[in-house]
Amino acid sequence: MRRDRYSFLLLAVLAIVAPLVLRPVIAAEILIFAIVAVANNIILGYTGLLSFGQATFFGVGAYISGLMIVHWDAPLWLILPTAVAANVLLAGVIGYLCVQRIGLYFIMLTFAFNQMFYFIAYSWTTLTGGEDGLPGVQRPEWLRDDLAFYTFVAVLALICLALMKRIVDSPWGRLFQAVRDNPDRAAATGHNVRLIKLTSFVVAGAFTGFAGAVYALLYGIVPVDAIYWLRSGDIVFMTLIGGSGNFFGPVIGAVFFIWLSETVSLFWNRWPMILGIVFALVVLFLRGGIVEVLARIAGVMRRRRDAG
Amino acid sequence: MTFLIVSQIINGVVTGMLYALMGVGLTLILGVLNIPNFAHGVLYAFGAYFMLAVTQLIGGFWLGVLIAPFGVVALGMLIEYFGVRQLYAAHHDYQLLFLFAVALILQEAIILIWGPVGTSILPPEHLAGAVNLGVTIYPKYRLAVMVITAAIVIALWLFLTRTNVGAIVRAGIENRGMVEVLGIDVQKVFLLTFGIGAWLAGIAGSLATPIMGLTPSMGFDILPITFVVVVIAGLGSVVGAILAGILIGLAQSLTTIWFPEAAQVVIYLLMGLTIILRPQGLFGKR
Amino acid sequence: MALLEIRDLHKNFGAVAAVAGVTLSVEQGSLHAIIGPNGAGKTTFFNCITGEVAPTRGHVLFDGRDITGSPPHRLPALGISRSFQRTSIFPRLSVAENVWVSAYGTHPLAAGAMLRHADTIPGLDERIRDALHEVGLERHAGRLADELSHGDQRLLDFAIALAASPRLLLLDEPTAGLSRSDTQMVIELVERLKGRYTLVLIEHKMDMVMRVSDRISVMYFGRLLAEGSPEAIRGDLRVREAYLGRRA
Known part of the structure; x- marks a missing residue:
C-alpha cells in the first residue's frame, strides 16, 4: 500500500x-487517455476480459458532453455526472448482453455493439453532425485557457485513478481477479461470475464515459472517430503496451501512444500503419508491455550491481 | 411499391450471399483455429483490389474473379504461417490482437498502393444492363452473383462433406483434440482452413466490386457485419452462417426502403435480439 | 438425521443415462463415500449435487430443503462447499487471497463492505488463518498460489473449500493425480476433518475409501449397486464382480 502512495506521488509530480x-x-x-486505459485494464488485466468496444462509452460520453454544451450551454457539474450516469446505464445493458457469452464471443459482441453505436452517430447527422463531427463545444469561461484546462484535467485524472485504485483494492477488485484466474472456482465459492464481470464492465464504462465527456472539451469538437471501433483498438493498444499486469502500466501506455501518434503524424500521415506494426511487434515479442521492459532493465541493473 | 420491395428482396439476398461467404470463412477459421479473424475484412478488401489490379494489368473480368481470390489465399496463408502460428501457445487474445494489427497494416497498404479514393469496376459486358423479371427489372450482374455464390456454397458443402480433407476440417471444428489423435498434422489443417477462409473472403471481395465499389475502408466496414453473421448463426455452423448472412442482407435492404438511416443499425439490433432470446446463436449447439 | 438426501436422481445425456435413478441419504456428521469404476456416473452424480449439471429428474434435498438445480454459486451460502478433482485454485492470487475469496463468499458483511480495502474486512482474517492452519499452509500465506508444489496446491484447494465454513463438504476424487506421499497427506487431512464436517467423497481408489469411510455407496452404470459399511461392501459379491469383472 505504501508503494501505491509513492506511485501516486510520482504521478502527481509528473503531472505538474x-x-x-x-x-x-x-x-x-x-491524461484523458490514461483514465480510459486504466479503466480498460480493470476489464482486461483484472477481470481477464478483452473488450473491443470501449470507444462506445468514450464516444457516448463525448457526445453527451458536446450536445449538452452546444444545445443547452449546460454547466460542467451537470454534464459530467450525466455522462457517467448514462454510461453506467449503457454499459449495464451492453455488458449484460455481452457477459452471456464467454471468450471470443464476448470480444466479438463488444466489437459489434461498438459498431452499432458508431452507425447511430454516423447516420443521425442532425444530432451528431455525422462524419463532420459535432463542432462548437465551447469550454466554460474559466477553462478557456489551455493551461487552466490542463490543470482541471490533471486534477480529475488523479481523482479518477485514485478511485479506480480503491475499487481494484476493494473486494470487487479481488473478485475480478478471482474470476480472471478461475471462473469455475469463483462460482463454487459463492460468487456470481456474470455479475462480477458485469460490474467490472460497468465500472470501466463509467470512467471511460467520463473521460469522453472531458475529451469533448479538449478540441471543441466531437469527431465521429471518437466512437469508431478503431478507437477501441487504440485503447486496447495503450493498455497492453503499457502493461496490463500492473495498475499504473496503462498510464505509461497512454503516454507512449499519444507521444508516438503526435510524433509520427508530424512527418507521415499514415499513422495507423506504424500503429499496426508496433502493435504486432508488441504482441509477438513484448506481451508484458513497457512495464515488463522496465522490470527487465531493473533486473539487469540489480544483477550488475550485485555482481560488481 | 411492389417492384421496389421485390428488387430490394433480391438485393438483400445478393448482399446476404456475400455476407454468407464472409461468415462461412470466418466461422471455419473460428471453429478450427479458435480465433476470430480480425483480418477477415481486409482480406475481402484485398480480393477487390487484386481484382482491380488484374483487370487493369491483364484485363478480363472473369480472369480477375479467378485469380484474385488466390492472391488473397497466399496473403492469408502468409499471415497464418508467419504470425498466427507463432502465437498458438499464447492466449487467444494475443492472436486476435495480432490479426487486428495486421488488418491495420494491410488497410494502410491499400491506401499506399491504390490511393485513398475509392473506385469501381464495371460488370462484364455480357452481364451489363438489366433483365425483366415481370414484377421488376433487375441488373443481370447481381443475378449472376446470386447464382455464382450459390454454386460456391454448394461446392464448399460438397467439399466439407464428401472429401477426406473436408472431413478433417469439420472434425477440427467439432473437436480439435480428435484431429490430433487421428495423427493428422494440425498445423497443416490450420493453414488449409485459413486458406479456405481467405479464398472465400477473396472471392466475395472480387465479386462485390461492381456492386459495392472499392474503397480502402471496405474491409473494416464489412468485418463487424461478418462477426454479426457468426454470432447470430452460432459457433461452427456453416449452414447457420449462410442463412444468417441472407437474413442480415434481407433485413438491411428492406430497412432501406422505409428507414434508410437505420439500415446498418438494424443488423446489430438483430444480433442483440438473438443474444437475448438464444445466446448460443440460432444454429449453435451450446 | 440425514443432512443430504438424493431422491430418484436421473441424468440423461441424449440417449445415454449417466445417472439412472439414484436414491441415497447422507447422515449428519458422517463420511459417506460414493465409489464405482470409471464411467459409473459418479462425476455426473456429483455435478448434479453441485449444480453444475441440472438433473433430468429427481430431487436433491439439503437439510430438508429442495435445492435441485440451484446454480453452483448459491451453494456456499447454504453451507455446501466442494473441492475439485483437478486442483482448482486462483494461480495469480496469493495463498491467503485464494482463501479470502471463499471466506468472503459466505461472509455476512459481504454486501456492506464492498468499498473497503479487501484486506481490512473485519472477521475474515480469522477464518482465513483457521482454514490455512487446518491444512498446514499458514507459512505460505503470502506466496503466489502458482508457486506452490502440486501437493500444496491440492491442500490449498481444500483450504478454499473449508474457508466457506461448510456444513457439508463434497470431495471429488481428492487424491487423483497425486504422488504417493501427497496422497498420504490428503488422506490424513480427510481423517482429521472426519466427524467435524459431513463429508461426501467421490473416489475410485478402494483402499482409501475402505480406510476412511463410515458408509459406502457403490455406483455401477448409473445405478446404486450396493450400500453399507466398509466391511459389508468388502464382502459384497456383486461389488467384487463389478470391480474385478472390469479388471479381468
Whole structure:
C-alpha cells in the first residue's frame, strides 16, 4: 500500500512537470487517455476480459458532453455526472448482453455493439453532425485557457485513478481477479461470475464515459472517430503496451501512444500503419508491455550491481 | 411499391450471399483455429483490389474473379504461417490482437498502393444492363452473383462433406483434440482452413466490386457485419452462417426502403435480439 | 438425521443415462463415500449435487430443503462447499487471497463492505488463518498460489473449500493425480476433518475409501449397486464382480 502512495506521488509530480515539456492540450489528452486505459485494464488485466468496444462509452460520453454544451450551454457539474450516469446505464445493458457469452464471443459482441453505436452517430447527422463531427463545444469561461484546462484535467485524472485504485483494492477488485484466474472456482465459492464481470464492465464504462465527456472539451469538437471501433483498438493498444499486469502500466501506455501518434503524424500521415506494426511487434515479442521492459532493465541493473 | 420491395428482396439476398461467404470463412477459421479473424475484412478488401489490379494489368473480368481470390489465399496463408502460428501457445487474445494489427497494416497498404479514393469496376459486358423479371427489372450482374455464390456454397458443402480433407476440417471444428489423435498434422489443417477462409473472403471481395465499389475502408466496414453473421448463426455452423448472412442482407435492404438511416443499425439490433432470446446463436449447439 | 438426501436422481445425456435413478441419504456428521469404476456416473452424480449439471429428474434435498438445480454459486451460502478433482485454485492470487475469496463468499458483511480495502474486512482474517492452519499452509500465506508444489496446491484447494465454513463438504476424487506421499497427506487431512464436517467423497481408489469411510455407496452404470459399511461392501459379491469383472 505504501508503494501505491509513492506511485501516486510520482504521478502527481509528473503531472505538474508535464505542461513544462509538452503543449498543455497534448498533456491533457494523455491524461484523458490514461483514465480510459486504466479503466480498460480493470476489464482486461483484472477481470481477464478483452473488450473491443470501449470507444462506445468514450464516444457516448463525448457526445453527451458536446450536445449538452452546444444545445443547452449546460454547466460542467451537470454534464459530467450525466455522462457517467448514462454510461453506467449503457454499459449495464451492453455488458449484460455481452457477459452471456464467454471468450471470443464476448470480444466479438463488444466489437459489434461498438459498431452499432458508431452507425447511430454516423447516420443521425442532425444530432451528431455525422462524419463532420459535432463542432462548437465551447469550454466554460474559466477553462478557456489551455493551461487552466490542463490543470482541471490533471486534477480529475488523479481523482479518477485514485478511485479506480480503491475499487481494484476493494473486494470487487479481488473478485475480478478471482474470476480472471478461475471462473469455475469463483462460482463454487459463492460468487456470481456474470455479475462480477458485469460490474467490472460497468465500472470501466463509467470512467471511460467520463473521460469522453472531458475529451469533448479538449478540441471543441466531437469527431465521429471518437466512437469508431478503431478507437477501441487504440485503447486496447495503450493498455497492453503499457502493461496490463500492473495498475499504473496503462498510464505509461497512454503516454507512449499519444507521444508516438503526435510524433509520427508530424512527418507521415499514415499513422495507423506504424500503429499496426508496433502493435504486432508488441504482441509477438513484448506481451508484458513497457512495464515488463522496465522490470527487465531493473533486473539487469540489480544483477550488475550485485555482481560488481 | 411492389417492384421496389421485390428488387430490394433480391438485393438483400445478393448482399446476404456475400455476407454468407464472409461468415462461412470466418466461422471455419473460428471453429478450427479458435480465433476470430480480425483480418477477415481486409482480406475481402484485398480480393477487390487484386481484382482491380488484374483487370487493369491483364484485363478480363472473369480472369480477375479467378485469380484474385488466390492472391488473397497466399496473403492469408502468409499471415497464418508467419504470425498466427507463432502465437498458438499464447492466449487467444494475443492472436486476435495480432490479426487486428495486421488488418491495420494491410488497410494502410491499400491506401499506399491504390490511393485513398475509392473506385469501381464495371460488370462484364455480357452481364451489363438489366433483365425483366415481370414484377421488376433487375441488373443481370447481381443475378449472376446470386447464382455464382450459390454454386460456391454448394461446392464448399460438397467439399466439407464428401472429401477426406473436408472431413478433417469439420472434425477440427467439432473437436480439435480428435484431429490430433487421428495423427493428422494440425498445423497443416490450420493453414488449409485459413486458406479456405481467405479464398472465400477473396472471392466475395472480387465479386462485390461492381456492386459495392472499392474503397480502402471496405474491409473494416464489412468485418463487424461478418462477426454479426457468426454470432447470430452460432459457433461452427456453416449452414447457420449462410442463412444468417441472407437474413442480415434481407433485413438491411428492406430497412432501406422505409428507414434508410437505420439500415446498418438494424443488423446489430438483430444480433442483440438473438443474444437475448438464444445466446448460443440460432444454429449453435451450446 | 440425514443432512443430504438424493431422491430418484436421473441424468440423461441424449440417449445415454449417466445417472439412472439414484436414491441415497447422507447422515449428519458422517463420511459417506460414493465409489464405482470409471464411467459409473459418479462425476455426473456429483455435478448434479453441485449444480453444475441440472438433473433430468429427481430431487436433491439439503437439510430438508429442495435445492435441485440451484446454480453452483448459491451453494456456499447454504453451507455446501466442494473441492475439485483437478486442483482448482486462483494461480495469480496469493495463498491467503485464494482463501479470502471463499471466506468472503459466505461472509455476512459481504454486501456492506464492498468499498473497503479487501484486506481490512473485519472477521475474515480469522477464518482465513483457521482454514490455512487446518491444512498446514499458514507459512505460505503470502506466496503466489502458482508457486506452490502440486501437493500444496491440492491442500490449498481444500483450504478454499473449508474457508466457506461448510456444513457439508463434497470431495471429488481428492487424491487423483497425486504422488504417493501427497496422497498420504490428503488422506490424513480427510481423517482429521472426519466427524467435524459431513463429508461426501467421490473416489475410485478402494483402499482409501475402505480406510476412511463410515458408509459406502457403490455406483455401477448409473445405478446404486450396493450400500453399507466398509466391511459389508468388502464382502459384497456383486461389488467384487463389478470391480474385478472390469479388471479381468
